[in-house]
Structures are given as C-alpha cells and as structure tokens.
Amino acid sequence: xxxxxxxxxxxxxxxxxxxxxxxxxxxxxxxxxxxxxxxxxxxxxxxxxxxxxxxxxxxxxxxxxxxxxxxxxxxxxxxxxxxxxxxxxxxxxxxxxxxxxxxxxxxxxxxxxxxxxxxxxxxxxxxxxxxxxxxxxxxxxxxxxxxxxxxxxxxxxxxxxxxxxxxxxxxxxxxxxxxxxxxxxxxxxxxxxxxxxxxxxxxxxxxxxxxxxxxxxxxxxxxxxxxxxxxxxxxxxxxxxxxxxxxxxxxxxxxxxxxxxxxxxxxxxxxxxxxxxx
Amino acid sequence: xxxxxxxxxxxxxxxxxxxxxxxxxxxxxxxxxxxxxxxxxxxxxxxxxxxxxxxxxxxxxxxxxxxxxxxxxxxxxxxxxxxxxxxxxxxxxxxxxxxxxxxxxxxxxxxxxxxxxxxxxxxxxxxxxx
Numbered sequence: 001x002x003x004x005x006x007x008x009x010x011x012x013x014x015x016x017x018x019x020x021x022x023x024x025x026x027x028x029x030x031x032x033x034x035x036x037x038x039x040x041x042x043x044x045x046x047x048x049x050x051x052x053x054x055x056x057x058x059x060x061x062x063x064x065x066x067x068x069x070x071x072x073x074x075x076x077x078x079x080x081x082x083x084x085x086x087x088x089x090x091x092x093x094x095x096x097x098x099x100x101x102x103x104x105x106x107x108x109x110x111x112x113x114x115x116x117x118x119x120x121x122x123x124x125x126x127x128x129x130x131x132x133x134x135x136x137x138x139x140x141x142x143x144x145x146x147x148x149x150x151x152x153x154x155x156x157x158x159x160x161x162x163x164x165x166x167x168x169x170x171x172x173x174x175x176x177x178x179x180x181x182x183x184x185x186x187x188x189x190x191x192x193x194x195x196x197x198x199x200x201x202x203x204x205x206x207x208x209x210x211x212x213x214x215x216x217x218x219x220x221x222x223x224x225x226x227x228x229x230x231x232x233x234x235x236x237x238x239x240x241x242x243x244x245x246x247x248x249x250x251x252x253x254x255x256x257x258x259x260x261x262x263x264x265x266x267x268x269x270x271x272x273x274x275x276x277x278x
Numbered sequence: 279x280x281x282x283x284x285x286x287x288x289x290x291x292x293x294x295x296x297x298x299x300x301x302x303x304x305x306x307x308x309x310x311x312x313x314x315x316x317x318x319x320x321x322x323x324x325x326x327x328x329x330x331x332x333x334x335x336x337x338x339x340x341x342x343x344x345x346x347x348x349x350x351x352x353x354x355x356x357x358x359x360x361x362x363x364x365x366x367x368x369x370x371x372x373x374x375x376x377x378x379x380x381x382x383x384x385x386x387x388x389x390x391x392x393x394x395x396x397x398x399x400x401x402x403x404x405x406x407x408x
Binding site for chain 1: 299363364365375398
C-alpha cells in the first residue's frame with residue numbers, strides 16, 4: 001500500500017473513530033487501535049503511540065470549552081493528576097517490557113468493560129456531607145452551574161479516588177487510551193461528584209495524563225509521524241463534528257449497536273492476542 | 279469569605295486556561311497539517327512499512343532532535359514538531375495554573391502543580407524510556 005492511500009484510509013477511519021467515540025462517550029482511542037491493528041495490519045506499538053496523540057488532541061479541545069463554562073473542578077483535576085501522571089508513566093514503561101500479545105488481550109478486556117459502562121444507567125451519588133477531612137484539606141468541595149443555578153457538592157473518599165486514578169492512569173499509559181470510563185467511576189461512584197463535574201474534570205486531566213505517557217512513547221520511537229498525523233487530524237475533526245451532532249441526536253440505540261460492534265472488535269483483539277497474532 | 283481586593287479569581291484562571299488550551303490545539307494541528315502535506319508530496323508514492331515495530335525506524339525521538347531537524351523543513355520533522363507542540367499544550371496548562379495559584383496565594387496548589395510538572399519533566403528528560 002502506498003503512503004498516500006494509507007494516509008487517506010487512516011484519515012477516514014480516524015474521523016469515524018472520533019465521531020462515534022464522541023457520540024457514544026467511549027472516546028476515539030479505543031476505536032482507532034483495533035482499526036489500525038486488525039484492519040490495516042499496523043503493529044500495536046505504532047497504533048498505541050498514534051492513539052495517545054489523538055487523546056491529547058480531543059481531550060484538550062473539549063477541555064477548553066468545559067473549563068470556561070466553570071464545570072471543571074480544576075483543584076480536583078490537578079490533585080488527581082499526580083496519580084494519573086505517575087500511573088501513565090508506569091503504564092508506558094510496563095508496555096515496553098510486556099509482550100504485545102498481553103497488551104492486546106488487556107486492551108480487549110478494557111474495551112468490553114468500557115462499552116458496557118456506556119450502556120449502564122447512571123446513578124446520581126452526589127452528597128452534601130462535608131465530613132471528609134481530605135476533601136477539606138485539599139479544598140476539593142465545590143459548586144457548578146446546574147441549569148442556571150450554582151449548585152454545591154461535597155467530595156468523599158479522596159484516598160479511594162486517588163488510588164483508582166493511579167490505576168486509570170496506568171491503563172491509559174499501557175494501552176494508549178484516555179480510560180475515561182475508569183476515571184468517571186473513580187469520581188462518580190467513589191468520590192461522589194456530580195456527572196457534569198466528573199466527566200468534564202476527567203476530560204481536563206486526560207491531556208496531561210496522555211502527555212506524560214506520550215513523552216515515554218516518543219523516546220521509544222512509537223510515535224511515527226506517518227501514522228500519528230492522519231490519526232490525530234481525523235480523530236479531532238470527527239470528535240468535533242460528533243460533539244455538535246450529540247446535542248441534537250438521540251444516542252440510546254446507537255450506543256447499543258456500537259457496544260455490540262466494539263465487543264466483537266474486542267473479542268477479535270483478545271483472540272488474536274491469545275493465538276499469537278501480535 | 280474571599281478577599282475583595284484579590285485581583286485574580288478562579289474565574290479568570292478558568293478563562294485563561296481555556297484560551298490557552300484552544301490556541302495550543304489549533305496551532306499544533308495547523309503545524310501537523312502543514313508537515314503532513316509536505317510529507318505526502320515527498321513520500322506519498324512510497325510503500326508503507328508498519329507491520330513490525332522497529333525501535334530505530336523513527337529517527338526523531340527527542341525534543342532536541344526534533345528542534346534541530348524542524349529547520350530543514352522536512353515534512354516528517356514538521357509533523358513531529360507539531361505533535362510535540364500538542365504534547366506541550368497540557369503541560370503549559372499546568373505551568374499556567376501554577377503561576378495563577380501562586381498569584382492567588384494558594385500555595386498548596388502551587389506545590390501540587392509543581393509535583394505534576396516534575397513528574398512530567400523527569401519523563402521528558404528520557405529517564406523512563408529505556
């Protein structure tokens with residue numbers, strides 16, 4: 001295949017990955033990696049390097065809007081970034097020593113888990129119980145604009161959230177994804193943040209987390225300009241269009257269809273990993 | 279209560295950070311696209327070779343190497359430079375937040391920001407790559 005044809009195919013695929021990733025809330029990274037490895041026969045190391053770059057592009061783009069709206073809790077974000085950046089570097093370093101087949105299998109499992117999470121009904125865990133000492137010390141309690149009213153919220157279980165973030169960061173660095181699903185669990189279920197705050201703050205942290213592991217990948221030669229270029233351009237444009245459509249579209253049915261497709265991709269990744277295809 | 283005399287508030291920081299992030303993405307993507315076009319003109323008809331990962335295939339792997347090569351105006355170097363700018367954008371955001379928290383006199387968060395920065399800086403110096 002010539003470089004030009006390859007670039008055009010990847011550009012189109014990355015656009016679709018970014019578009020669907022933003023519509024369903026899965027993110028572009030988890031879709032572009034199977035597409036590159038299973039679809040185009042690209043080595044998973046290059047696919048991960050390109051994907052992590054696209055994670056920086058999309059999360060930074062949307063974080064810009066959220067931060068301005070005052071939804072993001074920058075203190076929570078910065079505090080938890082200690083955990084996610086340490087995790088991200090740890091993950092990227094583990095990836096160096098781990099066999100590509102294992103990476104593919106872990107990737108498949110996380111893919112299935114993430115797609116299930118997008119289908120799960122969200123339960124509001126917010127609280128006004130200000131008893132957490134950690135939250136008070138780190139000034140994490142806050143308020144956010146909810147339908148025009150500034151609504152306060154309290155933060156619980158700071159240590160639990162921190163360790164979950166360490167794990168989320170490690171997977172992000174290991175697999176080259178944003179691991180938004182895990183970040184949201186840490187913040188919704190463990191720390192009891194409102195959805196709007198947890199999703200936007202997770203997005204805010206993703207850029208720094210991905211940058212930390214991207215640097216390790218860069219030094220390792222996993223960021224190949226020929227792949228990273230079409231991937232990040234395509235995913236960013238796709239995600240931007242997706243975010244515009246999302247406001248109008250009903251995504252419930254789409255999410256189910258998509259979860260099925262993603263699960264099939266995940267099983268293929270696991271199968272190929274176990275059968276020595278990587 | 280907040281001090282009335284405080285000049286920089288959380289709202290100002292939010293707006294500043296938001297603008298920085300947006301500008302960083304636009305500028306770096308513009309550089310990547312420019313480099314991509316040059317790259318395709320020069321190498322578009324060549325065959326791709328991504329089936330097996332080769333640690334020595336990509337030559338531009340360090341910040342220093344990318345800065346040295348970008349002035350040669352080769353497509354690959356410009357793309358890599360743009361990607362590096364993209365990686366720097368969220369890092370610049372942390373630096374900016376540290377400065378803002380310092381002006382706001384929130385020293386705990388100045389420290390937290392510096393911890394995050396030093397983690398990334400150690401990584402950037404290549405300490406974890408081998």
